[in-house]
Structures are given as C-alpha cells and as structure tokens.
Amino acid sequence: MTARSFADTNIAIYTLDANPARRRAALSVMKARPVISVQVVNEFLKFQKSEGKSGHAQL
Numbered sequence: 074m075t076a077r078s079f080a081d082t083n084i085a086i087y088t089l090d091a092n093p094a095r096r097r098a099a100l101s102v103m104k105a106r107p108v109i110s111v112q113v114v115n116e117f118l119k120f121q122k123s124e125g126k127s128g129h130a131q132l
Contacts, residue, residue, distance in 0.1 A: 080107040082116040 080102055087099035 078102070078105060078107040080109050080113065082113045082120070085109070085113060085117045086120055 084099050084102050084107075087095050088103055090096045090099065
C-alpha cells in the first residue's frame with residue numbers, strides 16, 4: 074500500500090510566496106496531490122481574505 078502525504082496550510086500559502094525557492098518547493102509538494110483537509114482549505118481562505126482586507130501586498 075502506498076502512503077499519501079498531507080499538506081498543511083503553510084504549504085498552500087507558500088505556493089503564492091514571493092520567494093521563488095519557497096514557491097517552487099511548495100508547488101512540488103502540491104503536484105504530488107497530497108491529502109488536504111477541509112481545515113487547511115478554510116485556513117488558506119481565511120489567510121487570503123485577511124491579506125486582502127489589511128492592505129498588505131499579496132504574497
């Protein structure tokens with residue numbers, strides 16, 4: 074049986090990072106199609122929403 078990996082919220086957020094090395098690493102993880110929980114999706118969306126409201130530049 075093949076074990077599947079799990080991606081935490083930080084991995085999803087790092088796919089949008091301005092740092093190219095961090096973004097590449099995160100995209101590499103995501104291309105492997107890891108398991109992502111509903112909690113991770115909710116935290117990612119909350120992060121995106123808060124970044125937009127605060128006036129900070131998007132990653």
